Amino acid sequence: METRPPQLSLDELQLVRWLLGGLLMALSVATVFYLDINSEAMAAVALLGVLVALANPRLPARVHHWVHRLAFPAIVAFFVLDLRFTGQLLPAIVRLDLMLLLYRGISYRARRDDLQIVVLGLFLIVVAGVLTVSLLFAAQILVFTACALCLLMVVTIADSGEGGMSPKLAVRGVVPPWAAHAEWRRLLRRLWEVSDWRLLASAAGLFVGVVVVSGLLFLAIPRFQLENSLFLERFVTRKAMTGFNDSIKFGDITEITQDDSVAFNVDLSDPAQAPAQPYWRMVVLDEYKNGGFKLSAALRSELGREHTSANIQSGVNTGRGAPTWTFYVETGVSRYLPILGRFETLRFREAQNYRFSRDLSIVALRDEPASMTAYRVEGMQADSSSLRDPFFAARWRSRGPVGPPLQLGLQLSDPDKAVLARLDSEIGPTVGAKEFAAKAIDWLRAKHRYSLSPHFPDGAGDPLVRWMASSEPGHCELFAGALVLLARSEGIPARVVTGFKGGTWNAYSGNYTIRNSDAHAWAEVWDAPSASWLREDPLAVAAASAAKEKGDAAIAGLMDRSWSARLNSLRVFWYRRIVNFDQQSQAETLNAVKEATGSSGKWLRSAIADALARAKVWARGPWDGPRIAEVGAVLVLVGLVSRLLATGRWRLVTFGARGKGDPIRREAGRWLQRIDGPRALRADLERIRFGPAPSWPRPTDVFGRARRAAASSRRPARASSQSTS
């Protein structure tokens, strides 16, 4: 009797198809939750509907036929109204996609419907990937591809009986046979029975092959730059964190520091020039009013008109040897890009709409980036402790009694101004901005402690002035703001700068990682003799010498070897090698491959030459007994292996894996372990367990005999135990 390996029935295949389709929909609907397009509620409903229908395949038969009739017109009407009232195309399309997926999830599907699921799901995942540029996309698209391929394969196999045509769908309201008897536990058991480790290993190998081939294709697909590129991000509007906007209220920056997620990563072409305590400047705020700083209209005008290009040439020549900095700024940080100071060139991956001020060293994008923003800065001054500003210097020299505000304005009441003057007098007489800033900082630090939860004393007048007059602790914004007011009261132009301070050095990927918890605010005061803005951070505790450290010494103090750094290194790899891969990277990769091929060829040639030389030396040696025995043993071994390979006998070493998967053989094995029955019965069981299938007796008869033998052996034992009791 010949046994056939178990196979899934057509009903079981249809159930697997239903399962895979449901998983695919759930996976793609889940992407909407991190898309930030105000569709979370709809995604939750769709996900719930899909999962409920997935768990209970009988449910779609209960959906009223009017739902099927009205579904399509209703979905189209909803889409039109959504587009009309929200005016946002991409979110409307995503919501349309969700509704279609929900409808497909709660109705029985034919072949074309399964295909529709794949296309709709792929759309959601790709859109989410493009908008977020997240590492999660890589994992998600891989799982999605595996599920989609499995689904398509199951559909092809299930429909093969009909010549590739999908069988007719069940009549609406009628539960199809495969769904009527659906039982997930039984299906899992059946899947376990029919699974073959060799097939699974082959499938896994093929999938790895797909990933490798797609990686190679990704590297090899020719790239060329199109100037008028399509911005998918344009179809989505986002909000940045409030702290890095052109106006802040006290506490905004501190709120950002509560978040420990990564704000941006920075690659440095020459780590030897890595500063120990970089200040990543983003926004300059010069106008103070009612407890908040903002970018004044005058300063905003310095940003100039809007440009659209992929490169910013600042016209500053910082000299040769400056490293290249590559920034990967996460979504939602700000439309103001973090930079250290003056630079020669800033290059985006694609054309951007931006405003740029060389004197302020500020780059502002028109819109909040909807995805990770990557840019490369060449010739950047890493030390921004002083920022030369010839334009402001000229204005400062030619200032008149009444002129444009020169970052000196104090929109305070007279009593507040009087309080400021009194506080200035407490600082004492100073000469020049540098000395004033140093003394003012000492005064502030002596009077106030640092705290993330400050308290403003009650009373009338400006809150910042009240805080300055008190001895309440404060955060960086209060310290920076106080320094600015004190300086302006003394007649020294000053402003608040927001951005990030410091960061860590990822030991695994070798880059700066700046987290939101590194958000900071500091002050810049005008130093007329040097015609530059001096960075004055009232909360800087490190010694000046430590701050000027560079390279290994600086990196050593920032080194991060934590698990989060390990995970973040993956994200950096994703940004460096995948997201930021462009024409130049492609050329570099090709060159690297070429060089690697050339060098490995050279290495191989030299290795062969060395091996030949050693073989010659070895052959010239004395041929004594042990050597001849060694050579003989090696030859015999080679001969044996060749023979095994040639005759296919190597299969002997698979330890009979062929019989392991057979449930009948396994059953016979279990009976052999369980009973010590008659010899003839054991012989039959051993034949089924180990013998060739054609020689088997009828297994059901043999197992029945074994069952009876086991029962009869239990009966006397029970009887004897009763008699002894």
Added chain:
Amino acid sequence: MNPVPGKRPRHLWRRMLWGLVWPRRFERTQPTISGVVLIGLSMGIGTAAYNSASNILFIALALLLACLILSGVLAWLNLRGLAWQLEVQPPLRAGQPAEVSLELSNGKKFLPTYALWFEFAAAPRDRLGPGRPESTITAKGIDVWAALKKAESEQLRGTVHLRTRLDPGARTRLDWMFTPAKRGRVRVELRGVGSLFPFGFLRKLTGTDLSREVPVWPAPVEYRRLAGATPRRPQGELRNASVGHEGEMIALRSYESGDSHRLIHWKASARKRRLLIRQFSSQNSDACSIWVRTDQGLWGSPEQFETMVSLAATLAQDLFRAGRLQSTAIDAGQPVATKRLADLESFLDRLSEIERAEGGAVPGQARPRMNVMVFEPEGSRGVAAYVNGNKTAAT
């Protein structure tokens, strides 16, 4: 994929490359709706990727292309190691269902084969033999169209699906039933092996050269048996139809090809210096021979001729079954003794291919001998069989 198990086709790569330029007969690869969607999707994503320079889209594009490559690899693996053999179960008879079997075996070591279909075709061979060669370029389009349509209409086609998984090392048998319309030789061929596996993007049909040419015997006809038309006693020239030889020996006759050696009378043969065969009374009581004449002068109507051939075949079988068929002859051919089943089958094979002979009378057929069944038209459609001038059967 290999029709002969264990034999690797020669110049495989050369044939594959050449196949791209000049595909083999019935070799087709067409995108399905899924395939068209995939191609459209790839083009859309590719366009968007170049437009936005988004590497996310390039990744999606690369994955789609890799899936297409995987699809090709899996399709190749699915057909690899597969062997098939075509078997046609004779006899085939016009108007009656015939069975064509395909023995399928999966020679792969651990990969099963899924979701295949097999396209069969059965086309009658031209009984008139090769005609005048004509070119489709010089011929009139309408004629070519008509010829192709005729050939198409005469061809019977069928598709059989492999509905279950074919495990590694396993064999299975697929059957295709068809009903040949008319007698003659029919060429049964496996036109191609189709597959949508693995993802249903492409409908691939691989052409095969597997075919069998088998005769289709004439269709059986219903006829009226007429009483009182029994054959006369023999005059020594009849031959035995069965191996049994009950009854007394009544005569000796010369040996003829096909006679059983057990019937040779060795003593008489030695005396006469030629082989002599014993004849028994039971053998020849009501036996007869069948003589089929094909001259066009006799059979003016092709339909009547076909009826005659069918009647001859039916009567030959009935007589053989009753042990009353002695020999068969067609036109001027030598009579062939019909002792074994193979003799009858040989006669039916010949009947399956005969055509009306040109001209009037065929030489040597002027006068039928005793106990020989001949056929003549009856009315405008009917055919009658005569033995010794008596009508014995009619359609």
